[in-house]
Amino acid sequence: MLSDIQQRILTLKKEKDVCILAHSYTTPDILEIADFTGDSFGLAKQAAKSGHENIMMVGVRFMAETCKILSPEKRVYLPEPDAGCPMAEQLDLGSLERLRERYPDHTVVCYINTTAELKTLCDVCVTSSSAVQIIERINNDRILFIPDCNLGDYVSKKIPEKEFSFISGGCPIHRRLTKSDVLAAKMAHPDALLLVHPECRPDVCAEADYVGSTTGIMKFAEESDAREFIVGTENAIMQHLSLAHPDKRFYPLSKETICPNMKLNTLLSILRCLEGTDGEEIVLSDEIMEKARKCIDEMLRLGG
Ligand code: 13P
Ligand code: SF4
Numbered sequence: 001m002l003s004d005i006q007q008r009i010l011t012l013k014k015e016k017d018v019c020i021l022a023h024s025y026t027t028p029d030i031l032e033i034a035d036f037t038g039d040s041f042g043l044a045k046q047a048a049k050s051g052h053e054n055i056m057m058v059g060v061r062f063m064a065e066t067c068k069i070l071s072p073e074k075r076v077y078l079p080e081p082d083a084g085c086p087m088a089e090q091l092d093l094g095s096l097e098r099l100r101e102r103y104p105d106h107t108v109v110c111y112i113n114t115t116a117e118l119k120t121l122c123d124v125c126v127t128s129s130s131a132v133q134i135i136e137r138i139n140n141d142r143i144l145f146i147p148d149c150n151l152g153d154y155v156s157k158k159i160p161e162k163e164f165s166f167i168s169g170g171c172p173i174h175r176r177l178t179k180s181d182v183l184a185a186k187m188a189h190p191d192a193l194l195l196v197h198p199e200c201r202p203d204v205c206a207e208a209d210y211v212g213s214t215t216g217i218m219k220f221a222e223e224s225d226a227r228e229f230i231v232g233t234e235n236a237i238m239q240h241l242s243l244a245h246p247d248k249r250f251y252p253l254s255k256e257t258i259c260p261n262m263k264l265n266t267l268l269s270i271l272r273c274l275e276g277t278d279g280e281e282i283v284l285s286d287e288i289m290e291k292a293r294k295c296i297d298e299m300l301r302l303g304g
Pocket of ligand 2: 173199261
């Protein structure tokens with residue numbers, strides 16, 4: 001049964017014609033009131049085709065910026081203005097300009113976890129679920145992949161015929177997971193399959209039975225005949241899987257895999273944003289939106 005605050009959110013969102021998109025790293029009570037939930041690629045596609053006048057992105061800032069770029073005519077809100085992704089801020093425009101000079105014949109591919117400003121200097125954008133397919137289809141064998149070198153390493157192993165260059169960026173939360181965590185979890189749960197996000201270190205990914213996006217991990221666990229899984233990504237995924245599949249067992253690769261930025265989002269912050277007393281409307285200049293859109297459109301074109 002929905003709580004009072006959830007009912008209030010549903011009423012207000014209908015009155016104000018707001019489409020609520022929630023990333024799978026948010027809590028189950030938020031997913032219950034969202035119009036769409038999923039990984040960053042799925043949410044970007046939903047944002048592009050939503051018929052609502054307003055969009056609320058319950059996730060982190062780069063996701064809300066992507067929605068705004070795809071729907072410039074709509075009002076896009078981020079309920080928690082402090083919800084950023086540290087990886088998205090790891091490279092600034094000046095550093096990327098210098099990298100482009102150093103790698104003039106490379107296609108610059110950015111992870112979607114980058115600022116709108118940085119995307120203006122990139123050729124194609126990818127998400128964890130679309131990176132392999134998109135980079136395979138790029139008509140250049142030289143790729144400069146920014147900022148996540150772990151995701152870059154994972155993709156480069158899937159496409160050995162291309163030459164990759166990386167920088168040393170990445171997700172501080174997934175990077176904390178180590179091979180020792182894997183050995184300890186496998187020792188404690190010898191029959192469990194290991195599912196990890198490609199933001200994890202290469203030696204962690206190498207031990208996994210499945211490597212994929214948040215949606216990919218959930219789909220794999222749902223469709224698998226196995227009964228036990230160790231989950232190496234934000235622990236919300238494990239929580240959603242445990243609720244959806246009470247007949248299966250899910251264990252965290254580490255209890256500390258919690259993204260504090262995603263966890264800033266609460267039902268209260270969503271309600272306040274709908275009431276107009278908190279939250280932030282995403283405003284980007286026309287120039288940034290126009291230039292950043294090219295690399296997002298390329299992602300949608302090559303990613304299908
Ligand atoms: P997804 O692309 O799987 O949604 O991941 C986004 C993210 O921030 C992972 O840490
Ligand atoms: Fe960014 Fe990592 Fe949080 Fe994902 S889990 S939003 S990459 S900090």
